[in-house]
Amino acid sequence: xxxxxxxxxxxxxxxxxxxxxxxxxxxxxxxxxxxxxxxxxxxxxxxxxxxxxxxxxxxxxxxxxxxxxxxxxxxxxxxxxxxxxxxxxxxxxxxxxxxxxxxxxxxxxxxxxxxxxxxxxxxxxxxxxxxxxxxxxxxxxxxxxxxxxxxxxxxxxxxxxxxxxxxxxxxx
Amino acid sequence: xxxxxxxxxxxxxxxxxxxxxxxxxxxxxxxxxxxxxxxxxxxxxxxxxxxxxxxxxxxxxxxxxxxxxxxxxxxxxxxxxxxxxxxxxxxxxxxxxxxxxxxxxxxxxxxxxxxxxxx
Numbered sequence: 001x002x003x004x005x006x007x008x009x010x011x012x013x014x015x016x017x018x019x020x021x022x023x024x025x026x027x028x029x030x031x032x033x034x035x036x037x038x039x040x041x042x043x044x045x046x047x048x049x050x051x052x053x054x055x056x057x058x059x060x061x062x063x064x065x066x067x068x069x070x071x072x073x074x075x076x077x078x079x080x081x082x083x084x085x086x087x088x089x090x091x092x093x094x095x096x097x098x099x100x101x102x103x104x105x106x107x108x109x110x111x112x113x114x115x116x117x118x119x120x121x122x123x124x125x126x127x128x129x130x131x132x133x134x135x136x137x138x139x140x141x142x143x144x145x146x147x148x149x150x151x152x153x154x155x156x157x158x159x160x161x162x163x164x165x166x167x168x169x170x171x172x
Numbered sequence: 173x174x175x176x177x178x179x180x181x182x183x184x185x186x187x188x189x190x191x192x193x194x195x196x197x198x199x200x201x202x203x204x205x206x207x208x209x210x211x212x213x214x215x216x217x218x219x220x221x222x223x224x225x226x227x228x229x230x231x232x233x234x235x236x237x238x239x240x241x242x243x244x245x246x247x248x249x250x251x252x253x254x255x256x257x258x259x260x261x262x263x264x265x266x267x268x269x270x271x272x273x274x275x276x277x278x279x280x281x282x283x284x285x286x287x288x289x290x291x
Contacts (some may be wrong), residue, residue: 031246
């Protein structure tokens with residue numbers, strides 16, 4: 001009985017959070033505060049929150065909050081990596097001899113959840129010299145195109161990025 | 173003091189616009205110079221992301237300083253929309269790059285190796 005009621009309140013909480021997020025998004029995008037626009041926003045947000053709240057709120061609230069804190073730290077590090085990546089590409093492209101040595105590499109990770117794999121794949125694409133080609137989700141196997149030997153080694157030997165992503169999405 | 177702040181702000185705006193244009197240019201040069209499909213995607217996929225984001229960031233700062241004070245709410249909200257645009261680019265650009273890469277790999281486009289002739 002107690003478990004059932006707590007699950008029910010969790011669902012209501014999920015709908016409420018989704019509704020607030022959607023309605024805030026509506027207000028920011030529309031910028032008009034008269035009755036018609038706000039009323040249409042409330043109706044639309046309510047419908048969306050009711051139908052698809054389980055897509056936004058998938059876990060316990062405190063767990064998600066802790067994860068998003070770690071995720072923001074990771075994003076800051078990632079932004080720095082993107083800057084490095086762009087200087088790297090600009091250097092390779094503008095250098096008269098074009099120092100490139102492309103290869104396709106494969107490696108395995110312990111990541112399994114959708115969000116963790118998407119984060120790692122997009123991070124690989126955005127960081128210096130590597131782009132994700134294929135992912136086998138069941139085995140956690142990544143196939144990556146590297147533009148030179150050094151970025152390939154960063155993924156195969158150092159594994160800094162895999163560790164950072166694993167730390168953010170660590171399952172308890 | 174106000175003048176100093178304005179100068180610094182304008183310098184940041186000009187710097188981010190210039191850096192954005194530089195990276196877009198590097199991406200375009202890479203598209204022309206690099207030897208094959210995959211390496212070209214390296215140039216466009218990375219440089220376009222940061223180039224676009226830097227340009228939008230410059231516009232955002234400029235808008236906040238010159239248009240926002242005393243304007244209507246809908247005008248004041250423009251920087252928020254630009255911020256959403258930046259977030260969207262950060263998600264969509266690598267995903268699209270990855271999708272093109274995967275499609276090319278699955279249809280059997282051969283990757284260029286060091287020492288091959290240019291395709």
